[in-house]
Amino acid sequence: MRNINLLSIEKLVVEAAENGFGRNRRVELAAIARRFLQSDQLSSDLPGWLTSSQLGLSRITETRLGLERNGGGVLTIFQNEYPKRLLRLYDPPPVIFYLSRSGPEVWERLADAPTVAIVGSRSCTAYGKRVAASIAKDSAVAGQAVISGLARGIDFAAHQGAVHSSACGKSKRHGQNTPDDFGVLSMPPPVAVIAGGLKNISPLGSRPLAEDLLDVGGLIISEYGVDAAPCRNYFRERNRLIAALADKLILVEAGEKSGSLITARMAIELGIDIGVVPGAYDCGASLGGHRLVADGAVLLHSRQALAEFLGDPGIGRDDGIIEASRRLPDARAVNVLALFSPFLSLSAGEIADELGCGMREIIPVVSELESVGLLARDSSGLYIRVD
Helix, strand or coil: CCCCCHHHHHHHHHHHHHCCCCHHHHHHHHHHHHHHHCCCCCCCCCCHHHHCCCCCCHHHHHHHHHHHHCCCEEEECCCCCCCHHHHHCCCCCCEEEEECCCCCCHHHHHHHCCEEEEECCCCCCHHHHHHHHHHHHHHHHCCCEEEECCCCCHHHHHHHHHHHHHHHCCECCCCECCCECCECCCCCCCEEECCCCCCCCCCHHHHHHHHHHHHCCCEEEECCCCCCCCCHHHHHHHHHHHHHHCCEEEECCCCCCCHHHHHHHHHHHCCCEEEECCCCCCCHHHHHHHHHHHCCCEECCCHHHHHHHHCCHHHHCCHHHHHHHHHCCCCHHHHHHCCCCCCCEECHHHHHHHHCCCHHHHHHHHHHHHHCCCEEECCCCCEEECC
């Protein structure tokens, strides 16, 4: 933090906790902050309220201490730790409330990492959930900080994939293979941006996942006072933070009226690259994403396409096939696995047809792959790859 009066910081936090900020107020404070951050000294034209020392701080002190007991805290736009990516916004949040069991150093890990937002519809398909989790897992392993909104559907699946990857302690970028007390703290943190206060994480079903995210060194942030209840207007405001924190954004499934399209359009306005996972041509859940592709978004039709989009060729490496060739004596197992991508499910009959052999030959192979955890069955009984 530079030479700004600590009491003025507290007053700003009081305003955030008790009243929140309208857009005009955010724009005003952002303009002040940008001038301040460009100077080594306190700007002479700061408004009087920001240098006042007559404050009633009991409530905000209690809030701050409560957050700090959980490893979290409060961050203002005037502090050096404030994420610079948010300053791309016309109206960045003047105050961020956050939870992180790895302490304030989580902001340094986030600043140093490449970031990818994974968003999509709440009303998604089983395919969409599986793909979102797979992409999040691959992205986290590649050293990306995975960002989403902790809502139902695609958000939830993306966080699950990122948390699973962090808990396993696998990061090619950082070379870590051993979990520590909080997961792998040398890895970029998975990030959840919520549309309400930190005491009101919604929906209720997301709260266990939020705990898991914190356990692996993740970060939960909000621009609203800790007691604020989620409301409809907050979700659009939350979406702009998801977009701004991302270096790249991936849309998995979105209907024509999905709120995730708002996030994607905000990212486009900020000059952020958009990738879209394709769905079935007659699936309404993918129509919004397909239209983005028609407008120039990158089509993520395979793991290799994801690797190119994120700039990490290691994502395209098929470790499952390498593992199968090492563990299984039957060479046909490798041929079976090679048919799959994270986006594809097949029946035993379809596998047999693709390889030009009979069911009697295929059933023992897929059963063996299933027994060693390289194949599994989805809810409809089709086989999917497990990576």
